[in-house]
Structure formats: C-alpha cells, structure tokens
Amino acid sequence: MKELVVISGKGGTGKTSIVAAFAALAKNAVLADCDVDAADLHLVLDPKIKQTTDFSGGKKAFIIAEKCTGCGKCRDMCRFDAIHFEGPANDMVDKTFTVDPVSCEGCKVCVEFCPAEAMEFNDSINGQWYISDTRFGPMVHARLGIAEENSGKLVTVIRKEAKKIAQEQKRDLLIVDGSPGIGCPVIASITGADLVLVVTEPTLFGRHDLGRVAQLAANFGIEMLVCINKADINPQIADQITEDARQRGVKVIAKILYDEVFTRAQIIKASVVEYTGGAITEQIKTLWKQVMYALG
Numbered sequence: 001m002k003e004l005v006v007i008s009g010k011g012g013t014g015k016t017s018i019v020a021a022f023a024a025l026a027k028n029a030v031l032a033d034c035d036v037d038a039a040d041l042h043l044v045l046d047p048k049i050k051q052t053t054d055f056s057g058g059k060k061a062f063i064i065a066e067k068c069t070g071c072g073k074c075r076d077m078c079r080f081d082a083i084h085f086e087g088p089a090n091d092m093v094d095k096t097f098t099v100d101p102v103s104c105e106g107c108k109v110c111v112e113f114c115p116a117e118a119m120e121f122n123d124s125i126n127g128q129w130y131i132s133d134t135r136f137g138p139m140v141h142a143r144l145g146i147a148e149e150n151s152g153k154l155v156t157v158i159r160k161e162a163k164k165i166a167q168e169q170k171r172d173l174l175i176v177d178g179s180p181g182i183g184c185p186v187i188a189s190i191t192g193a194d195l196v197l198v199v200t201e202p203t204l205f206g207r208h209d210l211g212r213v214a215q216l217a218a219n220f221g222i223e224m225l226v227c228i229n230k231a232d233i234n235p236q237i238a239d240q241i242t243e244d245a246r247q248r249g250v251k252v253i254a255k256i257l258y259d260e261v262f263t264r265a266q267i268i269k270a271s272v273v274e275y276t277g278g279a280i281t282e283q284i285k286t287l288w289k290q291v292m293y294a295l296g
C-alpha cells in the first residue's frame, strides 16, 4: 500500500479540490482528511458516517464543586490563569472555584496540591473522528472542537486508522488531504509518507510557503512534487516558483489553469472530474498519471 499526501503551504490553494478529483480517479483507495483545523473534503465527498469515536488530546483539571472549600490555592498555583472564582455554592461556602477547560494546559499542579482532594484530572474530549463510506471508497475524517489544539495528535490517529482500513480491505493506495502550514499537524501528516504533492499558487505567499514546505519535506527525507494551481493568474511568479523548485531539486509536474469549474463543482458536491470532461479534467488526469508514475 502506498501513501500519497497532498499538502499546501496555506489554505485556499485548491488542494482539497485536487484531492477530491484524485479520489474520483483512484480505483482502490482509502481517503483521509488530515486537514483537521479546516476539514472540507467531506463537503465534496458527502461521507456516510459508519463509526464515531471521541478524540482525547490530553487531560485537564476539573473541580468537584461539592468538595471545594474555596481556599483558592489552586488558582494561586495555576500559571495559565485557568481557575476562576465562579463555581456554585456548596454546604461549606457560598462560592467555589472552576477550571476554564480552554485555558487549562493540563499541567496537573493544582490537582496535586488541592488540600481538599476536590480536583480530578480527566481525559478531555477535544473532538470526534469518523470512519465513513463515500462513493469513492472508505474515508477517515474528524472534527476538532473550537479552540482545541493537539491537532497533530488527531492527524496521527486519522492516518493510523486509514492505514488499518487500507490493509484490512487490501486497498493499494491511501490518499491524504494534509494539513496546511509547516507546524506540528503537517509534520504529523507527512512523516513516513511515500510521496508528498504540494499544491501551491502563483503568489508571493505561495512562493514563500513552498520554500518552507520543501525544506520540511527534505528534512524528513520524503519525495516531493509540486503542482502550481491557477498558474495563469501570475505566470511570472509561476515561473519563479518553477525555478525555485528546480534549485531545490524538486519537480513542478503540473501547472493547472484557473477555472471557475472548481467552484461550480464544489457547489453541487462534485469533484471537478465528475463535473466536467473539459480541459481542466484533462489536466488533472495528466497530473494524476504523473503522481501514480512517481509512486511506482
């Protein structure tokens, strides 16, 4: 089983549209949406959820209001200003303390030092991940709670589960819609992949981001190819990106032209290759063949 990860330096490059088109072109793939902070592959693939599992990115403190004596020691010890004098009354005091789960960093200091043993340290549920069926095969995806972190850990869970399904069902390809940026989630997306395809656009940001992503892939020793999407909106920068890539020993394998059919296809929840048999579909089919060739 081979693993292809599609990433971009930032959002909005058309990465997910290209992943959706690949999903439609692949014959025997499992799909994984690891862009957990802005998951939108489901908008095109319309997955039917078969299994939902809670995701815990770590533990957080929790105050048992009935036991809290209101001494305030926990608040004094918390370096993250996560404990506030806003809890309900109990038999002992008119007001108790509470932990703000968004601010709590899970250091456990307060729990260790509470004289009344009024604190618990529990798994916090940060989101859910799903195993679904789509018209193109199984898909693993997730939803992360608002302002939740640990998306790198969730990405690792999604890839692991998607690989498990691929092995169980003897599928020969895993297509991953990777996280944008160069932080922990994208590292979790690409580590150990067979091939990374970077989708970029001909803007100064796109050029800058590509350099950072290329460095990241090089650091992890992962083969990388580049596709410049909307290449005709600024051919000069597209050429500069091609030259930058060449100097880094990375190949630009496609320059896809700007076309509104990407948006029109998305509106009706279709991939672009399902929506039209036009020039863009031919360009994406050629890109797909090149990617498959590189995967071997």
Ligand code: SF4
Pocket (backbone or CB within 6 Å): 063, 067, 068, 069, 070, 071, 072, 073, 074, 075, 097, 113, 114, 115, 116, 117, 118, 119
């Ligand atoms: S240290 Fe314990 S008893 Fe004191 S305010 Fe905090 S939770 Fe309540």
Ligand code: SF4
Pocket (backbone or CB within 6 Å): 060, 061, 077, 078, 079, 080, 081, 082, 083, 099, 103, 104, 105, 106, 107, 108, 109, 110, 111
């Ligand atoms: S676990 Fe640490 S961060 Fe969370 S409330 Fe307690 S002291 Fe503050």
